[in-house]
Amino acid sequence: MRNHLLTHPPLARLCAGVLASALATTIPVSVHAAPQPSESAGAVSTPETSQVRAALDDGDLTTARELAQARTEAAPTVANHQLEAEVHLALGDYQQAKRSLAAALELLPEDAGERAQINAQLAEIEAASRGTKPEEPASTHRDAIDQARADRLAALAPKPPPPPQVVDAPKPVSIAKKWYFWVTLGAIVASAGAIAGIAISSAVDDGDNTNAGTASAGAARQPIPAGGVMFRF
Known part of the structure; x- marks a missing residue:
């Protein structure tokens, strides 16, 4: 059969053309079919709640704040806002804590049961930022503290000058x-x-x-x- 094809030049040229066309169409398709890098492959993964808790437990408050803020930016949910507020409270940043809780309230419907808890937490933060807590019991050693403070002030107060000493005073006469x-x-x-x-x-x-x-x-x-x-x- 091979000898038969070779003995018919037109048929051989036709086969060569078909083969060339097949190769020309296959190579571009294979190039375009190569897998492209995914856009999400280089994206930073969202921190887990456990990571934020672990940083809080270790006392690494700066890392805990960064992780909590990144989690809130990635998923601004009520739970994430509350977690971020907790981190801000640990840092003593009452203003940021109130902002996070206010953002959590905006996400809740008016009849949500969680609103009462968040409002109570906001009231506690407001009282703590003023330096007073209504539910705090009266100090049992306040008198001792006041007395110690009075003693310190008395020790720091200038003492009155001693009376002048009489020099060469005459002895009393009988x-x-x-x-x-x-x-x-x-x-x-x-x-x-x-x-x-x-x-x-x-x-x-x-x-x-x-x-x-x-x-x-x-x-x-x-x-x-x-x-x-x-x-x-």
């Missing part, structure tokens, strides 16, 4: 050495002596007068002998 003591004592003694003298003088005068009166009365009672005066020795 009253027996005071001139007015002896003057007063002399006046008292003189007064007492004068009073005693007057009393003694009065008593002597009274005694003399009594003796004189008695003698005069006795002489008057003695009879005078007749015939002259009699002297008795």
Whole structure:
């Protein structure tokens, strides 16, 4: 048969043309059919909730915030907004936490049961940002804290200056050495002596007068002998 084809040149040329046409149409098709790289192959995968929790547990708050924000941007759901708010609270960023919870509320219908929980959480964050929490119990050691603070302030307060010291102060003089003591004592003694003298003088005068009166009365009672005066020795 091969010899038969070779002996008929037109038929050989026809076969060669068909083969060339087949090759020309097959090569471009195979090139276009090569697999193209997918657009999603180079995309960053969305962080998992477990990754955010693990970063929180490890205390890596910066990584936790980055993962939570990336998850919210990829899928802005209520749960993701709440998770991001939790991370912001751990960082002490109350404003960002409130924004995340407000975004979660916008995604919920008005009659959703989760709204009450999120509103209560917003109220707690608002109170914490002001430094007060209504449900916080009263401090049992407040008095001790106030007393310690008062003691510290008293220790820091300027102390009053000490009273000035008297230099070369004279020693106290005994009253027996005071001139007015002896003057007063002399006046008292003189007064007492004068009073005693007057009393003694009065008593002597009274005694003399009594003796004189008695003698005069006795002489008057003695009879005078007749015939002259009699002297008795």
